[in-house]
Amino acid sequence: MNYKKIKRGQIDKCNICGMKTKLTWDHVPPKCCNNRYSIKVNSWVKGLPLENSYEKQYQNGIRFRTLCEKCNSDLLGAKYDTELAEFTNQVTSIVTTSVILPAVINIPVKVNRLARAICGHLLAAKDYYEDVCSIDKQLRDYVVNEKMKPSDDMSLLYWIYPYSTIALMRDVAVKNFSNKYAFPEGTISIINSFPVAYILSTRAEDK
DSSP: OOSOOOOOOSEEEOTTTOOEEEEEEEEESOGGGTOOSEEEEOOGGGOSOOTTOOOEEEESSEEEEEEEHIIIIIIIIIIIHHHHHHHHHHHHHHHTOOSOOOSOOOOOOOHHHHHHHHHHHHHHSSSSOOSSOHHHHHHHHHHHOTTOOOOTTEEEEEEEOOOSOOEEEEEEEEOOOOSSSOOOOEEEEEEEETTEEEEEEEOGGGO
């Protein structure tokens, strides 16, 4: 993870609504993304981990005490995570089946609710409240206001992720120096866990 590590108290600003109140634990990725097992965690900045170099062990995703009860349970849990869970379960059933599948499979999904779930957990995956980060401000407005359209300079990309490892990053600046591969440029944040990986991209030219 690529942000400063700060031990937060029980009373602090919620990373979504900004209210100073008692904070609760959020699991990133959330439990509905099949994170019902123990994981070992190592920081990206320390390179590829060896078996004995993992720093912590978590159950059901990486925990962040960054959200108030209302945003964690009522907003994400009750409203948006239900759509994320349904989408995750449908993709899981597809990638784990032994049945021969057609070349194209359509999965009905409420895109804005799914996107708000991912954006909400990306906001939670930051150990401090940041009021000067333009990306966080846009994400907060989008997650809290169900009628708001997503920002034109942001894209949420996803693809099948058939691996047991979990990757989580916030606000990483990237630049593509090769014409061989298409990759989002600008600032990206990612949540990768079986069976789907997500990248939230902010185009550099709009900044």
